[in-house]
């Protein structure tokens with residue numbers, strides 16, 4: 001297209017040193033969208049395939065072509081390229097949002113129907129067949145307990161490993177640790193579950209079931225995520241702050257704990273929350289280790305426990321009323337993750353370096 | 358408080374690279390010593406060896422001798438952390454701790470070392486240090502605002518206040534004014550004049566006028582070419598260095614006829 005258009009024809013008629021070519025009027029974008037929409041609707045109607053997705057898709061394509069050509073004629077190649085890129089990026093963003101919004105909408109629609117005070121505050125003891133009673137109280141707390149335990153295991157390990165890698169580690173050991181962290185990041189969750197299962201089977205025999213088994217499996221999945229994100233955060237702390245601290249006669253250990261970690265704490269909290277969000281919905285390793293229980297079990301070290309993902313899985317499998325319960329559990333899980341995110345943001349904001357200037 | 362530093366035949370290496378070779382100099386107490394020389398001749402490198410800050414760079418090491426009032430800085434029993442408590446440092450770019458208020462920045466050296474301070478002691482330290490850094494009047498009404506809310510020149514004086522709050526004997530400054538405007542630069546030069554009565558001061562500067570204005574003694578470093586080690590060419594009273602230096606290279610550098 002550029003080959004047939006003379007390059008910068010406005011230069012042929014110089015009207016001043018800084019004079020530029022005319023721009024498209026303000027109404028160009030809305031009117032082109034409107035025109036493309038109308039044209040798509042008519043064309044698709046005539047083709048007898050008038051559906052909303054088809055109209056939207058054809059509108060976007062028509063708009064992209066029309067605005068680019070129009071802009072090329074009036075504004076020149078640079079502005080035309082800008083408009084094409086803007087359209088493509090916006091469309092890509094829209095496409096990326098479709099599954100997310102559709103998912104949230106479906107879960108919200110199906111989940112909101114079953115969630116009420118009773119559902120959130122009863123467990124499944126004595127609920128059989130098509131009985132509509134029962135709830136997810138035990139699964140909510142099971143998920144929270146197991147995830148907290150996994151966090152308690154993986155966060156100290158993760159932070160200390162990241163400190164080692166950033167502040168101390170060099171040479172073969174550091175390279176080795178980095179390599180294995182990378183490998184760990186790719187471990188499938190079922191493998192983590194099998195690891196925890198065999199570990200506790202070796203220690204306590206094959207019949208042993210406890211929340212801590214699930215927490216161990218989740219910790220295996222969480223640790224590399226925590227290490228990676230804390231590492232990033234520590235590397236972002238400017239060296240000048242470390243030097244400022246050393247120059248005041250502060251030891252390296254104190255510098256790390258009181259200056260480096262303190263400066264990075266906001267990012268570290270965010271990273272930990274992302275790691276939690278990564279594992280809180282894991283089903284396979286929990287199915288394998290802690291299984292499911294009908295009653296609330298507060299003891300992490302003894303007996304099966306219910307968790308939201310496993311509960312949802314089993315209820316869905318059971319079918320009937322169970323499908324509704326599964327949606328309710330799914331919605332609750334999403335709500336918990338969102339809540340965690342909000343809390344993380346508040347903490348990160350509270351600890352953020354005080355606004356400058 | 359103020360102490361002298363004597364350096365004898367000091368070599369500084371970055372791994373295998375000899376960055377500074379054979380420096381011997383005496384740094385007098387209660388005086389300002391200026392280190393001048395072209396970029397890359399090892400002024401910063403040398404300065405950092407005086408409080409063992411070079412040790413935080415992997416592979417950096419020294420041979421030779423340096424003493425603080427006769428006490429070996431590199432002795433086997435000497436803790437580098439203790440050395441830095443006696444020999445403070447101010448950097449080129451102001452680096453207040455971004456998570457701390459103005460007052461907490463001043464107290465950082467004390468607090469980070471976990472020394473307990475009563476409220477009145479803390480207030481007194483903050484006030485005397487900020488007064489010592491000529492910053493008190495500008496910030497006394499907003500001590501709990503973040504240190505990064507100050508202007509660049511104020512931040513640099515805050516860093517000086519932070520350095521003198523731990524009561525060092527020597528103050529090392531690596532181009533403390535090169536990121537500042539002329540007014541802030543003058544404020545810091547005035548401050549150096551006042552600090553001189555209590556501290557031994559060593560300053561690296563690229564600004565000839567600044568060296569002439571503030572220092573009592575000047576040391577000129579030079580480098581024969583890239584990859585060659587930096588060397589101390591000559592050191593004398595500032596008035597002598599700027600009027601009748603012994604070496605041709607010094608004269609060329611000071612008068613701007615360099616290269």
Ligand SMILES: Nc1ncnc2c1ncn2[C@@H]1O[C@H](COP(=O)(O)OP(=O)(O)O)[C@@H](O)[C@H]1O
Nearest residue numbers: 371376395396397398399400401402403414584
């Ligand atoms: N961290 C470092 N690692 C390796 N070489 C360095 C490092 N810092 C400085 N150097 C080298 O040491 C020499 C002196 O540098 P520097 O002391 O910064 O000079 P100046 O402060 O006089 O400009 C230069 O050749 C520089 O490349």
Ligand SMILES: [Mg+2]
Nearest residue numbers: 400401402531
């Ligand atoms: Mg330098």
